[in-house]
Amino acid sequence: MRVWAIGDLHLxxxxxxxxxxxxxxxxxxxxxxxxxxxxxxxxxxxxLIPGDISWAITLENxxxxxxxxxxxxxxxxxxxxxxxxxxxxLTQLRMSLPPNMFALxxxxxxxxxxxxxxxxxxxxxxxxxxxxxxxxxxxxxVQRLSFSLDRARELAGGDDCTTIVMMHYPPITQETLKTGxxxxxxxxxxxxxxxxYGHLHGNSIGYAxxxxxxxxxxxxxxxxxxxxxxxxxxxxxxxxxxxxxx
Numbered sequence: 001m002r003v004w005a006i007g008d009l010h011l012x013x014x015x016x017x018x019x020x021x022x023x024x025x026x027x028x029x030x031x032x033x034x035x036x037x038x039x040x041x042x043x044x045x046x047x048l049i050p051g052d053i054s055w056a057i058t059l060e061n062x063x064x065x066x067x068x069x070x071x072x073x074x075x076x077x078x079x080x081x082x083x084x085x086x087x088x089x090l091t092q093l094r095m096s097l098p099p100n101m102f103a104l105x106x107x108x109x110x111x112x113x114x115x116x117x118x119x120x121x122x123x124x125x126x127x128x129x130x131x132x133x134x135x136x137x138x139x140x141x142v143q144r145l146s147f148s149l150d151r152a153r154e155l156a157g158g159d160d161c162t163t164i165v166m167m168h169y170p171p172i173t174q175e176t177l178k179t180g181x182x183x184x185x186x187x188x189x190x191x192x193x194x195x196x197y198g199h200l201h202g203n204s205i206g207y208a209x210x211x212x213x214x215x216x217x218x219x220x221x222x223x224x225x226x227x228x229x230x231x232x233x234x235x236x237x238x239x240x241x242x243x244x245x246x
Contacts, residue, residue: 001112003164003233004041004074005048006033007198008081008222011065013056029228030068036229037072045074046111047230050198050221051081051120051168062086063096070098075111079104080120081168081198104166106144108152113161114235117152119144121169121197124181141169142182149190162235165195172209172218180214188214194233198222 011030041047049069056062062084069076078101080087087093090105102109108117122141125134145167152163171183180188187195196219200208208220221231 001044001046001114002042003046003048003114003235004037004230005050005166005196005219005221005233006037006223006226006228006230007048007050007168007196008052008201008224009033009049009054009065009069010052010083010223011054011068013054013065013086014058014061025224025228029223032228033223033230034072037074040230040232041072041074043073046077046114046116047072047074048077048079048116048164048166048196048221048233050079050118050166050196052083052198052222053078053081054086055083056086059086059088059093059096066101067098070101074100076101077104077109077116077166078102079118079166079168082120104148106147108148108155108163110155110161113159115152115155115161115163116166117148117163118166119148121145121167121171121183123169124171124173124176126175138182142186145183145186149186149192153190162194163190163192164233165192167195167197169199170197170208170220171195172213174207174209177209177213184214184216187216192216194219196221196233200225 054062054065093103104118106119108115122138123134125138194217201224205225210218
């Protein structure tokens with residue numbers, strides 16, 4: 001079993017929103033992703049999609065996109081992003097998903113010796129001048145990550161498992177490299193080796209924190225950051241242990 005990741009597919013939903021309005025490189029992006037996906041992924045593999053899956057507003061319209069994704073090989077894990085307005089009732093969503101797809105929300109799933117955990121995350125407050133609403137949601141999401149990591153520990157049950165955390169928002173930024181965040185402290189203290197995230201596009205990609213920070217390896221996996229090709233998430237300890245790559 002191998003684990004792959006690609007986020008921010010931004011499929012059209014019922015609105016048929018074209019993505020090439022954001023640049024010619026988005027033209028036919030899902031077809032290109034699908035071709036790469038079929039070339040790389042085996043049925044026993046896991047593919048993680050950390051949010052911003054569909055522009056749909058309702059679950060009914062989003063299911064059109066989810067079913068398109070589910071036609072691709074592998075077991076597919078999805079996470080809510082800031083544009084996934086169709087994601088409301090987790091119970092209803094899980095009942096509606098294709099059989100090879102699972103929805104992660106503040107909890108964890110185990111597949112063999114691999115555990116997938118995570119939460120959506122939020123904008124990291126900017127010092128003492130941070131907006132009260134931002135701080136409130138940020139603290140809530142830190143708590144939700146804590147719940148997810150607790151569940152991951154329960155699922156591991158003392159076994160030698162690899163836990164991969166996926167989030168939508170970046171859990172760390174260039175501004176918080178030295179101070180850390182509530183998210184990074186939890187990941188470090190839990191001994192997590194790999195955290196993937198999305199959300200960043202365009203010029204923001206160049207400011208993403210990627211690489212090893214305090215023992216955790218961070219990877220930006222928004223689809224345009226990956227050139228619309230899936231990234232394999234290494235299992236075990238075979239990671240480059242060098243410092244952070246801006």
